[in-house]
Amino acid sequence: MASESSQKNKARRKLKKRVRVDSEQNLERLDSLPWNSSLPENDGSNHDPFSVFIGSNELEGGFLCLEEIDESEYGLEIPKIDVENEKKKVKGKAKSKKRKISEGDEDESSGGEADGKTEDKAGGKELVDEKELKQKKEKKKRKKKKNRHEKNDEANKLKENTEPAEPLAVIDSQDGVEEDPVDAEYYEWNELRLHPLILKSIYRLKFKKPTPIQKACIPAAAHQGKDVIGAAETGSGKTLAFGLPILQRLLEEREKVERLLAEKGEANDRIAPDGVLRALIVTPTRELALQVTDHLKEVAKGTNVRVVPIVGGMSTEKQERLLKARPEIVVGTPGRLWELMSGGEIHLVELHSLSFFVLDEADRMIESGHFRELQSIIDMLPMNRSTESQPQNTQNCVTVSSLQRKKRQTFVFSATLALSADFRKKLKRGSVNSRKNDELNSFETLSERAGMRPNTAIIDLTNASILANKLEESVIECREEDKDAYLYYILSVHGQGRTIVFCTSIAALRHISSILRTLNINVWTLHSEMQQRARLKAIDRFRADEHGILVATDAAARGLDIPGVRTVVHYQLPLSAEVYVHRCGRTARASTDGCSIALISPNDASKFASLCKSFAKESFQRFPIELSYMPEVMKRLSLAHQIDKITRKNSQEKAEKSWLERNAESVELVLDDDDSEEERVKKYRHKKATSSQLNKLQQELNTLLSRPLQPKTFSKRFLAGAGVSPLVQRQFEELAKQKLGEASNFGENKRRKLVVIGQDCVEPLQALRSATKEPRLDLKEIAEKRKNVDDLRRKRKEMKKRLHEQRRKQRKKLKAGNE
Numbered sequence: 021m022a023s024e025s026s027q028k029n030k031a032r033r034k035l036k037k038r039v040r041v042d043s044e045q046n047l048e049r050l051d052s053l054p055w056n057s058s059l060p061e062n063d064g065s066n067h068d069p070f071s072v073f074i075g076s077n078e079l080e081g082g083f084l085c086l087e088e089i090d091e092s093e094y095g096l097e098i099p100k101i102d103v104e105n106e107k108k109k110v111k112g113k114a115k116s117k118k119r120k121i122s123e124g125d126e127d128e129s130s131g132g133e134a135d136g137k138t139e140d141k142a143g144g145k146e147l148v149d150e151k152e153l154k155q156k157k158e159k160k161k162r163k164k165k166k167n168r169h170e171k172n173d174e175a176n177k178l179k180e181n182t183e184p185a186e187p188l189a190v191i192d193s194q195d196g197v198e199e200d201p202v203d204a205e206y207y208e209w210n211e212l213r214l215h216p217l218i219l220k221s222i223y224r225l226k227f228k229k230p231t232p233i234q235k236a237c238i239p240a241a242a243h244q245g246k247d248v249i250g251a252a253e254t255g256s257g258k259t260l261a262f263g264l265p266i267l268q269r270l271l272e273e274r275e276k277v278e279r280l281l282a283e284k285g286e287a288n289d290r291i292a293p294d295g296v297l298r299a300l301i302v303t304p305t306r307e308l309a310l311q312v313t314d315h316l317k318e319v320a321k322g323t324n325v326r327v328v329p330i331v332g333g334m335s336t337e338k339q340e341r342l343l344k345a346r347p348e349i350v351v352g353t354p355g356r357l358w359e360l361m362s363g364g365e366i367h368l369v370e371l372h373s374l375s376f377f378v379l380d381e382a383d384r385m386i387e388s389g390h391f392r393e394l395q396s397i398i399d400m401l402p403m404n405r406s407t408e409s410q411p412q413n414t415q416n417c418v419t420v421s422s423l424q425r426k427k428r429q430t431f432v433f434s435a436t437l438a439l440s441a442d443f444r445k446k447l448k449r450g451s452v453n454s455r456k457n458d459e460l461n462s463f464e465t466l467s468e469r470a471g472m473r474p475n476t477a478i479i480d481l482t483n484a485s486i487l488a489n490k491l492e493e494s495v496i497e498c499r500e501e502d503k504d505a506y507l508y509y510i511l512s513v514h515g516q517g518r519t520i521v522f523c524t525s526i527a528a529l530r531h532i533s534s535i536l537r538t539l540n541i542n543v544w545t546l547h548s549e550m551q552q553r554a555r556l557k558a559i560d561r562f563r564a565d566e567h568g569i570l571v572a573t574d575a576a577a578r579g580l581d582i583p584g585v586r587t588v589v590h591y592q593l594p595l596s597a598e599v600y601v602h603r604c605g606r607t608a609r610a611s612t613d614g615c616s617i618a619l620i621s622p623n624d625a626s627k628f629a630s631l632c633k634s635f636a637k638e639s640f641q642r643f644p645i646e647l648s649y650m651p652e653v654m655k656r657l658s659l660a661h662q663i664d665k666i667t668r669k670n671s672q673e674k675a676e677k678s679w680l681e682r683n684a685e686s687v688e689l690v691l692d693d694d695d696s697e698e699e700r701v702k703k704y705r706h707k708k709a710t711s712s713q714l715n716k717l718q719q720e721l722n723t724l725l726s727r728p729l730q731p732k733t734f735s736k737r738f739l740a741g742a743g744v745s746p747l748v749q750r751q752f753e754e755l756a757k758q759k760l761g762e763a764s765n766f767g768e769n770k771r772r773k774l775v776v777i778g779q780d781c782v783e784p785l786q787a788l789r790s791a792t793k794e795p796r797l798d799l800k801e802i803a804e805k806r807k808n809v810d811d812l813r814r815k816r817k818e819m820k821k822r823l824h825e826q827r828r829k830q831r832k833k834l835k836a837g838n839e
């Protein structure tokens with residue numbers, strides 16, 4: 021035991037030493053990096069200062085090397101700083117500086133003393149002094165090395181701090197080869213030269229490398245101070261693509277002020293204590309605003325930069341209180357932001373120091389309902405003109421007069437991008453103006469009015485289909501009335517991971533959620549008529565459940581970022597291809613994979629055809645259905661529908677009755693029960709009959725639900741099957757317990773016992789991938805079906821018309837006969 025622990029200690033010591041050596045090597049490597057190696061080198065051959073890249077991570081032209089940027093162009097605003105902390109820091113630095121100087125003097129004087137000593141005393145004394153001197157020199161050297169290490173190696177240290185306590189290096193015990201996987205993993209972040217505090221957060225969040233949109237945007241936005249129009253697939257990390265440049269600039273500026281003060285030897289309390297609004301981020305939905313806030317807060321942890329959400333549906337007073345704290349970053353929806361701005365909320369109207377204006381999900385902003393408020397907000401922004409702003413020179417504040425204010429940067433982000441070549445040219449020339457131009461589409465108008473500056477970087481990383489690379493799309497063809505059954509099949513046979521079921525109408529959402537709940541499937545709902553609190557609660561609950569199911573309208577189609585959404589089901593097809601893209605974007609996020617299943621009935625044929633056309637798709641893969649499950653599924657659905665119909669009718673009657681009573685009460689009327697005795701008995705009997713019918717149906721359904729869903733060919737003794745979902749697995753376990761309990765109660769022999777063979781659930785994506793033989797649904801087939809449906813409809817219409825005509829003639833004849 022003792023030898024084992026000593027071996028462990030030895031290994032630990034060895035590791036620590038190794039990590040120290042690695043840190044130093046990393047530091048050297050970090051220093052030797054080119055400033056902006058993620059950008060292609062400008063060989064001068066390309067004179068186009070403004071180019072767009074589609075489907076590639078590259079950027080070309082128009083980018084200044086950092087050396088070319090005139091730093092003096094970039095003035096500083098004074099961010100609110102945790103004065104106490106900062107004071108301590110600067111004082112600490114000043115002290116250590118003083119200490120260093122005095123130590124240096126001491127060293128020198130002691131050196132002199134030593135010299136004197138050598139002159140005065142002889143022999144052994146000389147030797148001792150020499151030894152002392154040597155020791156001092158070594159001490160000084162060690163101190164210097166330590167200081168340098170502390171100063172520059174923050175990133176590596178942070179890495180050590182944020183990684184778990186386990187050793188960084190992995191020791192291969194067999195051949196003694198050691199490697200540091202962490203270094204290699206985070207290397208790409210180091211290339212972006214972000215502030216150490218930002219890197220610390222990134223390590224904490226375990227984001228191994230920047231996503232392509234982040235790699236492309238950060239150099240342009242953070243180091244070159246450019247405006248950015250960015251587009252990349254859903255879930256590709258756009259929030260940090262604009263969030264990190266904002267944080268980077270705020271932190272850089274803060275450090276600059278600190279340095280200035282230290283250089284001038286001024287006390288830190290001359291830093292203006294009040295924060296000003298530095299970044300205003302506008303998102304189309306409340307959920308998105310809250311999500312962006314959380315995301316930025318997470319990254320801004322430990323930086324003292326405050327992020328606050330301002331959204332509708334929450335108390336205005338509370339939000340005003342939040343704004344009183346003067347946060348540097350505000351994320352909000354246009355409606356509430358404008359409400360507070362037009363009401364003169366001081367933090368939101370003092371925009372002279374605004375350095376960033378961001379429009380997230382910009383394409384959604386142009387939809388009706390948002391544009392006017394957004395326009396008003398944009399009109400409030402100060403003109404983004406010259407850099408010759410007035411120096412901020414006041415008696416009691418730190419003076420930044422030597423630095424001029426940097427222009428406001430505008431970032432416009434979206435998952436889709438539709439900019440005309442003409443508009444791109446205009447942006448390049450910098451000739452966009454804020455006059456309304458009929459030739460521009462609304463997205464362009466928006467970018468134009470937001471005050472995009474010349475030389476804007478357009479970073480378009482959307483591929484042809486705009487959908488995430490690792491998304492697998494599929495369809496299930498069925499009749500409209502069978503959609504519920506197929507949905508139930510997907511959720512109970514393949515219900516692994518989080519699933520979002522999308523529908524276009526709230527009525528459909530209510531229908532599905534009610535049916536699924538009747539079938540003992542727990543679902544959360546999300547739609548625009550819900551109160552904000554209930555919406556957030558639903559999202560939180562869904563987020564907390566590993567195998568949760570969310571039934572939502574397109575209110576949740578955009579921006580909702582919940583990790584682990586494995587499947588998106590389109591119960592109803594969306595009204596546009598764009599919404600389809602956003603719905604699908606709830607899965608396969610951040611380079612993970614996911615699956616989308618569209619339920620297509622003959623009614624959806626034309627919508628589906630135009631969807632295929634939008635994505636230039638000839639065919640879609642069919643989702644594999646194990647048909648042997650369907651009889652059982654249909655039986656359960658039929659019962660659930662009947663139960664649902666009765667309960668709905670009952671609750672409708674109740675609601676109507678209470679409405680009548682409420683209204684009578686409000687006008688102080690006593691309601692007379694003017695039903696006759698006979699009618700009352702009839703009603704009573706009817707009620708009783710319905711209630712006993714409901715009980716019977718419920719009992720029948722409960723019996724079915726107490727058994728796991730099994731294919732028709734299933735053995736009743738061996739409960740197992742391909743694709744046992746968590747729900748079914750739970751049912752298996754319950755049933756097994758129940759049966760075992762019964763058997764032991766009645767002293768039955770082992771032979772009668774139930775055997776449960778649990779199997780891994782085949783989630784939809786897996787099922788889809790293994791169903792290679794499934795024939796694809798192609799456009800021709802769809803067109804043919806559509807034609808058949810149209811023919812059938814036409815025939816029915818003609819028949820109806822003929823019948824109507826016949827009846828009319830008969831009535832006429834009868835009338836004539838009577839006369």
Ligand SMILES: Nc1ncnc2c1ncn2[C@@H]1O[C@H](COP(=O)(O)OP(=O)(O)OP(=O)(O)O)[C@@H](O)[C@H]1O
Pocket residue numbers: 226227228229230231234252253254255256257258259260434435578579580581583605609610
């Ligand atoms: N570099 C990274 N590495 C790994 N994960 C990341 C990285 N950057 C962001 N993420 C994660 O990816 C997810 C999606 O990010 P984000 O919400 O910014 O995407 P988006 O492009 O804005 O999506 P949408 O268009 O749907 O709004 C988030 O959960 C985020 O935490």
